[in-house]
Amino acid sequence: MDKWKEIKERLAHLHGSVELLADGHKLSLIKVHDGKKIFVRVYVDGCVDFAWTKTEDGKPVHAQGQFWRPMKRAAYPKKHYAALKRGWGKKEADRMITPRVIAVVPDFGTEGAVVAHLKKHFPDLDIKADEVAS
Structure with missing residues (x-):
């Protein structure tokens, strides 16, 4: 079976999880909810450190941030474009309403989104072999 399909299938149900190995880091993907929304959270080496959310020029400052979703x-x-254009001019107004990456966050809305991100940036990742209890 394709590894990307297997990741999606393991995350199909609430509290579904999968462990991956990518770029020397252990990733744990877990489907969770906060009472209102259901999303997939990515843990890098077993934790989420919000210092990793920082970016410079659209790129994560910390290596662990590369596994997270750019926000x-x-x-x-x-809706403020017309007023900005009058005050600052068209070129500056266009720059002001253009979205830029301001941070990276550990939450993805769906399992398809996390798979697409990992497939694009880490095509050679491996699914960690499940340990069998003896």
Whole structure:
């Protein structure tokens, strides 16, 4: 079976999980909920450290941040475009409403989203072999 399909299948149900090995790090993907939303959280080497969310020029500062979802936001919403254009000019207004990566976060909305991110950036990752109890 394709490893990407297997990852999706293991994360199909609530509290489904899978452990992966990528770039010398152990990733734990777990489908969780916070009472309102269901999402997939990525743990790197068994933890989530929110110091890893920092970015510079759209790239994560810490190596562990590369496994997380880039969060994009614009400085101003598009509904303010007309006022920004009058005040700052078209070129600057376009820059102000263009979304940029401001952080990376450990949560993905669906298992398909996390698989697409990992497939794009880490095509050679391995699924960790399950240990059999003796």
